[in-house]
Amino acid sequence: xxxxxxxxxxxxxxxxxxxxxxxxxxxxxxxxxxxxxxxxxxxxxxxxxxxxxxxxxxxxxxxxxxx
Numbered sequence: 001x002x003x004x005x006x007x008x009x010x011x012x013x014x015x016x017x018x019x020x021x022x023x024x025x026x027x028x029x030x031x032x033x034x035x036x037x038x039x040x041x042x043x044x045x046x047x048x049x050x051x052x053x054x055x056x057x058x059x060x061x062x063x064x065x066x067x
Contacts, residue, residue: 005038005045014051033057 012018018026026034027044035050 003050004048005040006048006051008044008046011046011051015055 006014008020008023012020012023015023026032027037033054035046035054037044037046039045
């Protein structure tokens with residue numbers, strides 16, 4: 001199965017409409033655990049499955065904290 005690659009614009013929308021600066025900060029903060037980008041022709045792309053998995057992990061952590 002081929003995993004879809006997402007542009008920075010698509011990732012920003014999926015994770016809640018964040019700014020490009022926030023995406024950069026998340027990508028450069030090891031504590032966030034944000035999936036690494038793949039660099040293709042000078043542009044960054046992210047694995048869709050990695051982003052979905054990261055969002056699910058964050059959701060579960062938030063629910064556990066709230067309980």
